[in-house]
Amino acid sequence: MTILYSLYYELSKRYPHSRITGMKQETESFKTELVIRMLNFTLGKSTFQNGLRKFILNHRYKTFIGDDIWVALSNQAIKDGTLDSGFNISYIAESWISQNRLPLITVNRDYDKGTAKINQKVYLRERPHDVPDKEKMLWWIPIIISRQDTLNLPNYTSKVWMNRTKEINIANLPDKSQFIIINKEEVGPFPVNYDEENWNMLSNFLQTAKGRSAIPTYTRAKLLHDAWNLAYAGDLSFATALNMTLFMKYERNHIVWSPVFTFIDHFGRYIDMSEVHTKFERYTIYFLAPLYEELGPESENEEHCKTEMRKLAKTFLCRAGYPPCIAEAQKSFGMWINESNTDFDRIPKEYICPVFKWGSMEEWKFGLKYVSQFPKSRLRSERTFLLKMLVGCPSEDEKINHLLDLVLLGPNSNFTENDINLILNTLTGGSVGYTSLLKFVVKNWTFIRQRFQTKTNLWDKLISSATGMFATQKGYNMVKDFYDQHVGQFGSAQHIIEKSLRNIKEEAQWSDQNLPVIEKWLETFLSNTISKK
Structure with a gap:
């Protein structure tokens, strides 16, 4: 998921790979891998495996080209009835592999008629969205729909393909009391947007224990990731995206938390200059403090993911000014200042930034003096780390x-x-x-x-x-x-x-457009939260 989200991020820029051109080949290879994964799901595991076996048998000791693989898969899928006879895997794969972008699909439901209109366009997160030829970019996209009443069924076979068309209509959807999820478990590499009502039903469902257990882990992570990045791109209200985080008070899976830590970091820095930032820090503490306290002290043989989650929670709590963390950090830092035999490496790294941010000028100047007179016996990477903390952390x-x-x-x-x-x-x-x-x-x-x-x-x-x-x-x-x-x-x-x-x-x-929405949501949330305590 980490690699997939990095792919989403890179290919949604105005100029992908503009800073690190060497990444392009790696990105293309990974995207091809994701396309093969998508075909494995949408055609069905048996069809995919049998198609590859026949390809290998028919091309032993022979020269072949990439298209031969797609032809073999097409023939097998049409034979098995998992692909319409008018479709061609070559065209499907080419639409993904040849374009240096990814699509975004948007679902707008008509709840009275039980139908939905689905649009596709280029996924662009970085503004402005003035990418040349973006209207011409279209993909073959599998539309795999999960309904609230059938979430437990492992259905990944595509019933509908968007065959390089901008818009399709689908019918036979559930009534207005039930949500739908498209692209469950990231079957295809594309984010999904919904109408506000569907998003709200998802948010409410995830705030129940039954809901969190019914929606698979990667899908919970996807819903969070998509909502936040679509809001940042201007395709979704931030109030809706913030509503999608409410279930995190109860979420304990590290995979679901992973995109949240990224969002807290990125978004927190982005609004850093505005008046909203202090409220955002209180919101961060509200969600992270219970997680951190529940994780407790580190145990000897605990899972690596639990260690990493505790470390990230502590880092962001300290950054947000969580009082127990600041006190603990200053106590540890004080040992370094006052005890001549205390080495720098005995201070937990996550405590350096909060001391330089929330601590006194005296504590900050002590760190600056250490950098200015850095011992030659120490690693230079330690000096670089300290210098970055001295510069990047102060408030x-x-x-x-x-x-x-x-x-x-x-x-x-x-x-x-x-x-x-x-x-x-x-x-x-x-x-x-x-x-x-x-x-x-x-x-x-x-x-x-x-x-x-x-x-x-x-x-x-x-x-x-x-x-x-x-x-x-x-x-x-x-x-x-x-x-x-x-x-x-x-x-x-x-x-x-x-x-x-x-x-x-x-x-x-x-x-101007989004900060008032964010501030209003945070004010309402914090006032309701405080009044309930």
């Missing part, structure tokens, strides 16, 4: 400004150009970092420009880090004011700040 601009004074203004030989690159990269991870950086650059523009503009790579990285991560109208105004004050002075980074302004304008529209 006060005072700490960031102190570091930037040393690194960008002072003649401090303890920080190399590689260190500066690392610092600039890390500052883009949170609003305190990139906002403090922009204000610092504005304040010290003349000196910083003289010092760094001739070092093109470093200069470009500096302007990109200071301007490229804002996502609200307030952030747009800050960058635009900076641009207007120094227009024509950016040199090699001129196109970078202009691109930043275009992107922020797009993101600000998203924030």
Whole structure:
């Protein structure tokens, strides 16, 4: 599932593989593997195996091409009656393998008639959705429907194929009291969106013990993953996506929690600059604290997945300001400060960030001093880790400004150009970092420009880090004011700040549309939760 979700993420970008082109071959291979898996399910295991056996027997000691495999599977499927005689596996496979994208299907039910309209389009998560030829991209998609009243039946054989058509209609669906699920267990590599009523029925069902046991593990994970990423892409209301997380208070399977940790991390960073963030942290603690407390202390022979889930829960609780975690972290950190014989590696790694974020300036400066005078006997990777924590974790601009004074203004030989690159990269991870950086650059523009503009790579990285991560109208105004004050002075980074302004304008529209919805949902949720306690 981790690899599949990575595939969804990469192929939903405006420019897939633009940063790491070497990933493309690996992605294509994995996508082909998923297509073969999809055919195994949709044709039926017996048909798939018999088709492959006949292919192997007929092509022993002979040259063959890829299409020969698809022909053998088609012949077997038509013979077994698991594929319509007018269909061809070659066309089905080609639609997936030849296109460097994945589809999204959207289901809108007519509850009175017991029918649904199903549309397909390119799945695009990253904005803007201005991908060339996106209207021409169509797939052969198996529509496998699971009904609320037949969830326990292991049915994966496709009754309907979208044969590279944008829209189909299906009938004989259950009445308005029952939901449907399409693409259960990720039979095919595509996300699914539903109308609001179907999503709400799924959310309510999952909040019951019977519901959680009836919907398989990978399908529960898929429903969460799809809802959140569709909301982020603008295809689903965030109120609906947030409703889909309510059952996580009772969920204990690490596979289902995996996409949730990813969403908390990504989304938490994205709204970091807004007023909503504090409410989001309280919401995070509400769900994670019971999980963490129930997991208890680590036991000697426990499963690896349980260890990882505890570690992730602790990390995100600490990041959200969970008081027991902060106290435990400061106690551990205090031993390092006050006891000369305490080694750095005796402090649990997950405690470093919360101390630098929530702790005192004195504690933060102790870490900075350790990095500046880093012992040669220690591994350099430890210094890199500590430096990233010092830069990326603080929630006060005072700490960031102190570091930037040393690194960008002072003649401090303890920080190399590689260190500066690392610092600039890390500052883009949170609003305190990139906002403090922009204000610092504005304040010290003349000196910083003289010092760094001739070092093109470093200069470009500096302007990109200071301007490229804002996502609200307030952030747009800050960058635009900076641009207007120094227009024509950016040199090699001129196109970078202009691109930043275009992107922020797009993101600000998203924030204006979605943040009020998110804030209203969180306020209602938190007030109801507190009033019930």
